[in-house]
Amino acid sequence: METLLATAAASIAVYLWFLDTSALQRVFGAMLASELVIFATAVYVYYKPTMLGPNTKWVVMGCATAAVFLLIAVQLGGQ
Amino acid sequence: MSVNPGRRFVEWFKSRFGLRATVLRPVPEYSMNPFYWLGALAVIAFGLQVLTGLLMLIYYVPTTDQAYSSTLYIIQSVPLGSLLETVHLYGAYAMILLAFLHLFRGYFVSAQKKPREMMWVVGMLMGLVTLGFGLTGYLLPWTVVSKSATDVSIGMLAFMPAQIGAVMTFLIAGGGSASAELTRFFDLHIVVLPAALLSLLALKLYMFEAHGASQPVAGAKSEKQVPWFPTVYLYFAMIGSVFVAFILVASALFPLNLPAEYTAAAAAGYTPQPEWYFLWVYQLLKFASFEGSGIYYALGGVTILLAGFVVLPFIDRGTRRSPSSRPLYTTVGLIMIGELLAMTVWGYLTPGQVIPDAQAVELISAVALVVAGLSALAFRVRGRGLVGGRSLGAVHAISLPFTNWGVTAIFAIPLILGSVCLANLVSVLSSGVFSSLTVGANLAVLLASFYAMAWMMRSLIMAYRRSLART
Numbered sequence: 001m002e003t004l005l006a007t008a009a010a011s012i013a014v015y016l017w018f019l020d021t022s023a024l025q026r027v028f029g030a031m032l033a034s035e036l037v038i039f040a041t042a043v044y045v046y047y048k049p050t051m052l053g054p055n056t057k058w059v060v061m062g063c064a065t066a067a068v069f070l071l072i073a074v075q076l077g078g079q
Numbered sequence: 080m081s082v083n084p085g086r087r088f089v090e091w092f093k094s095r096f097g098l099r100a101t102v103l104r105p106v107p108e109y110s111m112n113p114f115y116w117l118g119a120l121a122v123i124a125f126g127l128q129v130l131t132g133l134l135m136l137i138y139y140v141p142t143t144d145q146a147y148s149s150t151l152y153i154i155q156s157v158p159l160g161s162l163l164e165t166v167h168l169y170g171a172y173a174m175i176l177l178a179f180l181h182l183f184r185g186y187f188v189s190a191q192k193k194p195r196e197m198m199w200v201v202g203m204l205m206g207l208v209t210l211g212f213g214l215t216g217y218l219l220p221w222t223v224v225s226k227s228a229t230d231v232s233i234g235m236l237a238f239m240p241a242q243i244g245a246v247m248t249f250l251i252a253g254g255g256s257a258s259a260e261l262t263r264f265f266d267l268h269i270v271v272l273p274a275a276l277l278s279l280l281a282l283k284l285y286m287f288e289a290h291g292a293s294q295p296v297a298g299a300k301s302e303k304q305v306p307w308f309p310t311v312y313l314y315f316a317m318i319g320s321v322f323v324a325f326i327l328v329a330s331a332l333f334p335l336n337l338p339a340e341y342t343a344a345a346a347a348g349y350t351p352q353p354e355w356y357f358l359w360v361y362q363l364l365k366f367a368s369f370e371g372s373g374i375y376y377a378l379g380g381v382t383i384l385l386a387g388f389v390v391l392p393f394i395d396r397g398t399r400r401s402p403s404s405r406p407l408y409t410t411v412g413l414i415m416i417g418e419l420l421a422m423t424v425w426g427y428l429t430p431g432q433v434i435p436d437a438q439a440v441e442l443i444s445a446v447a448l449v450v451a452g453l454s455a456l457a458f459r460v461r462g463r464g465l466v467g468g469r470s471l472g473a474v475h476a477i478s479l480p481f482t483n484w485g486v487t488a489i490f491a492i493p494l495i496l497g498s499v500c501l502a503n504l505v506s507v508l509s510s511g512v513f514s515s516l517t518v519g520a521n522l523a524v525l526l527a528s529f530y531a532m533a534w535m536m537r538s539l540i541m542a543y544r545r546s547l548a549r550t
Contacts, residue, residue, distance in 0.1 A: 025162040029331035033324035040320040047313050065321075069328050076331060 030073035037066040089308075103288075105304035110292040111314055117181040118202070121209075122280065123319045124174035127326070128212075131167040132269065139219070141265040143257050146221035147340040154337060165330035173326055175213055175356045178206045186391070186412050189400035190293045196392035198290065201283045203389045208276045213356055215268040218261065226257075226341035227351035233260070235364075238374045296401040350431035359419050362426030366439045368505070403458070410454040417450035418443060437506030444498030452491060490535050497528030 041062030138157055140149040153160040182202070185191060191199035218229040236248045251267070253259025305311060339345055353361050360381060363369065369377035387394070395408055402409040421442065425434075500521040507513035507521075 025159045026331040026334060028159065029162045029166075029327045033327035033331070036320040036324035036327070040317040040324075043313050043317045043320075047309065065324075069324065072328060072332060 024077060027073045027077040030069050030076060034066045034069035034073060037062055037069060041066065103307040104291075105306050106311055107292055107294075108301055108303045108305050109295055111305065111311075113318055114184060115292060116315070116318055117177050117184055119315065120318065120322050121174050121177035121181060123322060124170050124177060124326075125276065125280075127170040127323065128167060128174065129273070131163050131170065134163055135167065136269070141219070141261055143221065143261055146219060146261060147337075150220040151337060154335065161334050162327075162330055165333075165335040166326060168335055169326050169329050171213060171216060172355075173322075175209055178209045179356075182206055182388075183412065183416060187402050187409065188293065188296050189395075189405070191392040191395070192398075192400060193392075195286075195290055195293060198283060198286045199392050200389055201279050201286070203385075205276060205279045205283065207385070208272055208279065210356065211272050212268065212276075213354060215264045215272065217354060218264045219268065220337060221261065221341050222338040223341045223345040223349050224338040224352075227346050227349050228353045229260075229264070230346075231351045232353070232357075235374065235378065238372075238378060352426075352430045355423060355427070358426035359422035362422040362429075362434070365426070365429070365432065365434050367433055367436045368439075370433060406454075406458060410451055413454050414447050414450045417446045421446045435506070437502045440502040440505050441498065444494075444501065448491070448494050448498065451494075455490075490532065493528035493531040493535075497525055497532065500525040500528065 041059060044058055044062060135153055138149055138153050138160075140146060150164070154164050155161075157163070185199065185202070214229070214232060217225045219225075233248065233252045236244050236251065238244065239247060251263060253263050352358075363377050363381065364374060366373075366377070395405075397405070399405055425442065504518065504521045504525065507517055
C-alpha cells in the first residue's frame with residue numbers, strides 16, 4: 001500500500017510537470033487536491049496520529065477519494 | 080555523546096522563543112477528533128484567503144472604473160487566475176460555514192461555560208468579523224449582483240438611530256459616491272478586518288493555551304496527553320490537506336462565472352439578493368410588517384438575537400453540559416438551526432417578493448413546531464439524549480410529560496391552534512379590514528393556547544425538578 005501511494009504520488013508529480021498548468025488550471029486544481037489527499041493518507045498510514053491501532057477503513061477511503069479527484073482531473077482535461 | 084543537530088536546533092528554537100513554557104502545550108487525546116478542529120479549519124480557510132487574496136492584490140485595482148476589468152483580467156489572463164479567484168470565493172464560503180458550525184457545536188456541548196466564557200465572547204466577535212469579510216469582499220468585483228446587494232445593506236444603516244446611522248454610513252460607505260464606497264470597503268476588507276481578526280485570534284489562542292480544550296460532555300475516557308510535534312502537527316496537516324483538497328476540487332468543478340459589470344442601467348432591472356449567509360436576514364426584512372419603518376423592529380430583533388448569543392455564557396449559567404441534560408437549550412438551539420435553514424432556503428426561492436405576514440408567521444411556527452416535536456421525539460426514543468452524555472431516563476428515572484406520547488400529542492394541539500390564530504390575527508390586522516368578533520375570537524384562542532402550553536411546560540419542569548430531588 002505504501003509503495004502504491006508513493007508511486008501514485010510520484011507519477012502524478014511527473015504528469016503535473018508536463019502539464020501546461022496555466023491553461024489547464026481546473027485540471028491543476030483537481031490534481032493538486034488528489035495530491036493533498038494522498039499526502040493526508042500517507043500521513044495516516046505512516047504515523048497514524050489519531051489511531052492507537054491500524055484501521056484500513058480510512059486508508060481505503062483516502063485512496064478512493066484521491067482516485068475520484070484524479071478522475072475528475074482527467075475528465076476536466078478531456079473537455 | 081553526540082546530539083542530533085536537528086534536535087539541537089529545535090531545542091534552541093523552543094528555548095529562545097520560550098515556546099516550551101507558553102504555547103503549543105500537549106493536548107488531550109480525546110481532542111483528536113475533527114469536531115474539535117472546526118475552529119482550526121476556519122483558521123486554515125482564513126490562511127487560504129490571505130494567500131489567494133495577496134496574489135489577487137497584485138492585479139486588482141480598487142477603483143470604480145477598473146475594479147471589474149481587473150477582476151476579469153485575473154480570471155481570463157493571469158496564470159491560474161480563475162482557480163485563484165474561485166478558491167478565494169469558496170474559501171470564504173467554507174470559512175463562514177465553519178464559523179457557523181463551530182458556533183453551534185460549541186452551543187450544544189456547552190463550550191461557553193466556566194472558565195471559557197470569554198473565549199465564547201471573543202469567538203462570537205470573530206464570527207461577526209468573518210461575516211464582515213463576506214460583506215465587504217462581495218462588493219470588490221464591482222458586479223451588478225454585488226453592488227446592488229451591498230447598496231441594500233448600506234441603505235439599512237439609514238434606519239439606525241440618526242447620529243449613529245450617519246457616522247456608520249460615513250465610516251463604511253463614505254459621503255455617498257461610489258468611489259468612496261469601494262475604497263472604504265477595500266480598506267475594511269484588506270486592512271481593518273484582517274487586523275481585527277488576527278488580534279482576536281491571538282487573544283483566543285492565548286486563552287485556549289490557558290484553559291485547554293473543553294472536556295467531552297460525557298467526560299473524558301482518558302486523560303492521556305499527546306505532544307504537538309509530531310502527533311498534533313501531523314493530525315492538523317492531515318485534516319487540513321483533506322479540507323483544502325475539497326475546496327480545490329469544488330473550484331475545479333464549478334469555476335466562478337463573473338456576473339455583468341455594475342452600471343446604473345443594469346442595476347435598475349436587477350433584483351438584489353445577498354449571498355447565502357445573509358439570506359436569512361434578507362428574508363426577515365421581506366416580511367410585510369418589516370417593510371418601511373417596520374425595519375426598525377427587524378434590525379432590532381436581529382441585534383438582540385446576536386447580542387443574546389454573545390452574552391450566552393452569562394445567561395446559561397447551569398453546570399450541566401450535556402445536550403441531553405439541557406432539554407430547553409438543546410431544543411431552542413435546534414429550533415434556531417431549523418429557522419435559519421428554512422429562512423435561507425425561502426429567501427433563495429423568493430427573491431424580491433414581499434412575504435405576507437400571515438404566511439411568515441405560519442412558516443416560522445410550523446418550523447418551530449416540527450423541530451420541537453422532533454426534539455421531543457428524540458428525547459423520548461433515545462432516552463440517552465441527543466449527543467451522548469448521561470442517560471436522562473436511566474440516571475433520573477423520571478416520567479417527563481414530554482416522554483409520554485399522549486401528552487406530546489396533546490401539547491401539539493395548543494401549539495398548532497396558537498400558531499394558526501396568531502397568523503390569522505396578523506393577517507386580519509395588517510389588512511385593515513376586520514371585525515371585533517374575529518379579532519376577539521382569535522385572541523381568546525391564542526391566549527388559551529399560550530396558557531395551556533405554559534401550564535404543560537410548568538408540569539414538565541416540576542416533574543424534572545422532582546426527579547432530580549429524588550436522585
